[in-house]
Amino acid sequence: MCRGVQHPIRGLFLRSYLAQVSRDKLPEIGSDYQGDANTVMDAVEFVLQNFTEMNKLWVRIQHQGPGTVREKQEKERNELRDLVGKNLHVLGQIEGVHLEMYKETVLPRILEQVVNCKDDFAQYYLMECIIQVFPDEYHLQTLETLLAACTQLMPTVDTKIVLTQLMDRLSNYAVSSPDVLHEFLQVEAFAKLNNAIGKVIDTQIEMPIVGAMTLFVSLLTFALRVHPDRLDYVDQVLGACVVKLSSGPKLEDARAMKQVVALLSAPLEKYNDKVTALTLSNYPRVMDHLDDGTNKVMAMLIIQSIMKNNSCISTADKVEVLFEVIKGLIKDLDGNATEELEEEDFQEEQNSVARLINMLDNEEPEEMLKIICVVRKHLMTGGTRRLPFTIPPLIFSALRLVRQLESQGGDITGEDLPATPRNIFQILNQTIEVLSSVPCPELALRLYLQCAEAASDCDLEPVAYEFFTQAFILYEEEIADSEAQVTAIHLIVGTLQRINVFGVENRDTLTHKATGYSARLLKKPDQCRAVYACSHLFWVDDLDGIKDGERALLCLRRALRIANAAQQMANATRGSSGPVTLFVEILNKYIYVYEKGNPHITPSDIQSLIELINTEMQSDNNGNTRTHSDPFFTSTLRYMRFQKQKGGLMGDKYELIKL
Numbered sequence: 197m198c199r200g201v202q203h204p205i206r207g208l209f210l211r212s213y214l215a216q217v218s219r220d221k222l223p224e225i226g227s228d229y230q231g232d233a234n235t236v237m238d239a240v241e242f243v244l245q246n247f248t249e250m251n252k253l254w255v256r257i258q259h260q261g262p263g264t265v266r267e268k269q270e271k272e273r274n275e276l277r278d279l280v281g282k283n284l285h286v287l288g289q290i291e292g293v294h295l296e297m298y299k300e301t302v303l304p305r306i307l308e309q310v311v312n313c314k315d316d317f318a319q320y321y322l323m324e325c326i327i328q329v330f331p332d333e334y335h336l337q338t339l340e341t342l343l344a345a346c347t348q349l350m351p352t353v354d355t356k357i358v359l360t361q362l363m364d365r366l367s368n369y370a371v372s373s374p375d376v377l378h379e380f381l382q383v384e385a386f387a388k389l390n391n392a393i394g395k396v397i398d399t400q401i402e403m404p405i406v407g408a409m410t411l412f413v414s415l416l417t418f419a420l421r422v423h424p425d426r427l428d429y430v431d432q433v434l435g436a437c438v439v440k441l442s443s444g445p446k447l448e449d450a451r452a453m454k455q456v457v458a459l460l461s462a463p464l465e466k467y468n469d470k471v472t473a474l475t476l477s478n479y480p481r482v483m484d485h486l487d488d489g490t491n492k493v494m495a496m497l498i499i500q501s502i503m504k505n506n507s508c509i510s511t512a513d514k515v516e517v518l519f520e521v522i523k524g525l526i527k528d529l530d531g532n533a534t535e536e537l538e539e540e541d542f543q544e545e546q547n548s549v550a551r552l553i554n555m556l557d558n559e560e561p562e563e564m565l566k567i568i569c570v571v572r573k574h575l576m577t578g579g580t581r582r583l584p585f586t587i588p589p590l591i592f593s594a595l596r597l598v599r600q601l602e603s604q605g606g607d608i609t610g611e612d613l614p615a616t617p618r619n620i621f622q623i624l625n626q627t628i629e630v631l632s633s634v635p636c637p638e639l640a641l642r643l644y645l646q647c648a649e650a651a652s653d654c655d656l657e658p659v660a661y662e663f664f665t666q667a668f669i670l671y672e673e674e675i676a677d678s679e680a681q682v683t684a685i686h687l688i689v690g691t692l693q694r695i696n697v698f699g700v701e702n703r704d705t706l707t708h709k710a711t712g713y714s715a716r717l718l719k720k721p722d723q724c725r726a727v728y729a730c731s732h733l734f735w736v737d738d739l740d741g742i743k744d745g746e747r748a749l750l751c752l753r754r755a756l757r758i759a760n761a762a763q764q765m766a767n768a769t770r771g772s773s774g775p776v777t778l779f780v781e782i783l784n785k786y787i788y789v790y791e792k793g794n795p796h797i798t799p800s801d802i803q804s805l806i807e808l809i810n811t812e813m814q815s816d817n818n819g820n821t822r823t824h825s826d827p828f829f830t831s832t833l834r835y836m837r838f839q840k841q842k843g844g845l846m847g848d849k850y851e852l853i854k855l
Contacts, residue, residue: 236290359389499548510563583630591628645687671684836855
């Protein structure tokens with residue numbers, strides 16, 4: 197009946213019934229019908245013949261009836277496909293089908309039918325069945341035959357899914373059974389897969405670029421899982437990707453771009469040393485084919501991967517490779533400006549680069565200096581918008597190196613550039629000069645002051661003086677905003693107070709400049725606060741600190757005169773003298789210097805100032821003696837009473853002050 201019925205659907209069901217009823221009667225090993233040695237072959241032959249005939253009937257369905265019902269026919273074929281596939285399932289379960297029989301008879305007969313049917317739907321489904329039904333070790337040993345069949349499929353067959361499934365299954369097999377890895381090497385699995393994929397991409401001219409990229413991703417995943425130690429395999433895949441991308445028009449397909457990002461991300465996820473992947477010669481060449489936006493996304497992924505793994509990049513060569521790969525974040529590619537980018541996104545990108553710079557480290561000063569020079573070379577191409585984000589971490593990395601050299605107590609002479617504090621400061625000076633011309637004077641001033649303090653720690657007076665000079669020049673010529681001037685003055689005073697490397701002449705010059713600028717601020721309260729802050733320049737509470745009590749007192753008296761002028765101006769303009777906060781702040785400075793032992797500050801000076809504050813509070817035109825500065829003044833008086841009651845040396849100081 198099976199041979200007589202030729203109607204495709206009826207014939208399919210009839211042969212399916214035949215396969216079903218004969219399943220437990222096949223003469224396989226262990227069955228009741230087992231005979232001599234050839235009986236397993238008879239069972240295989242029977243199932244293969246049934247499979248061949250069923251496949252022919254299944255393919256013929258599409259030729260039944262007029263072309264207008266093609267969609268209906270395709271739907272029927274899709275629903276009936278499992279009837280054909282069950283034969284392959286039976287073949288996979290027959291006891292006694294060993295590797296040799298599968299290799300010599302079963303697989304060639306199945307593939308012959310698959311290739312010769314010339315039907316894309318049937319070819320795709322049957323190749324899928326072969327991969328899923330038969331054991332992994334059989335696939336590995338017959339890999340060449342399977343791959344040869346893949347290259348002979350119809351051009352319309354989605355070969356990439358077939359190959360992807362095959363590679364996924366083989367890689368899972370390798371991961372689950374590490375002892376079979378030598379078999380992968382014996383059969384040269386990667387080389388065969390690589391060649392097959394190349395042939396498929398070359399022969400299927402109509403394959404979209406996203407299909408080729410998907411195949412490369414699958415092949416790379418296979419290489420990373422099966423041969424993680426073979427970086428040359430990874431580079432081969434990336435090289436093939438470069439060839440494919442170079443042979444066509446510029447990559448614009450978003451899906452293909454996504455696959456390229458997946459291709460580049462795979463090595464990063466696999467290796468703990470993230471720069472390992474970046475050292476591959478073809479890695480940056482693949483990135484060059486991404487558009488600017490995707491290039492930045494990929495660069496961000498690389499940085500995030502490094503930070504997540506807390507990787508320390510410790511050689512100049514690796515840093516060079518890394519910064520070449522992430523150049524999309526460091527400079528404008530193809531001359532395109534960054535103006536279109538959202539400010540928040542731009543800041544996030546640059547902050548990521550800054551965090552990356554902080555992760556570059558090497559305990560060898562000579563190598564660390566090379567790293568700093570490499571980073572500087574790349575950052576200088578970034579343009580005025582990026583430098584304020586990327587220069588500060590570079591400066592602080594260099595200052596960390598300076599302090600490391602200082603702690604080691606000597607200079608390290610290298611082959612190219614000696615790693616000495618003096619040479620590093622020269623590099624820093626040149627770098628900050630670029631930043632000050634951006635313009636970003638406030639940031640440049642802060643960095644100059646940081647460098648001056650580091651130079652002081654290294655006992656390099658001329659270098660520290662030069663950095664202060666640059667800071668003062670910036671203050672004079674570039675900083676015009678009054679609030680920025682106030683901040684800058686306090687930074688200058690605070691830094692100068694901590695530095696004790698200067699000789700008398702240089703220190704006098706700098707302190708004179710600082711006090712002069714303080715007295716010329718726009719607002720009187722700002723003047724007052726800056727001038728009394730300058731008192732710390734003349735009385736430093738350190739073992740080696742300067743102690744010029746007379747000049748410290750002059751600063752405080754000058755601040756007091758400015759505070760009086762501020763009160764008079766407030767009285768003239770608002771009809772009220774306003775709060776006495778400035779007087780209380782000056783009183784606290786008097787108390788500080790008095791406690792530190794300044795002989796020029798006497799109890800009568802403090803007593804007079806307390807009386808002045810009381811008078812100012814009582815002279816308010818509104819007659820209100822409770823202003824918002826009262827708590828501050830009250831707390832100050834409470835502190836003084838506490839010191840007086842405590843007794844001892846400090847209590848004696850307060851004995852003559854009436855509270």
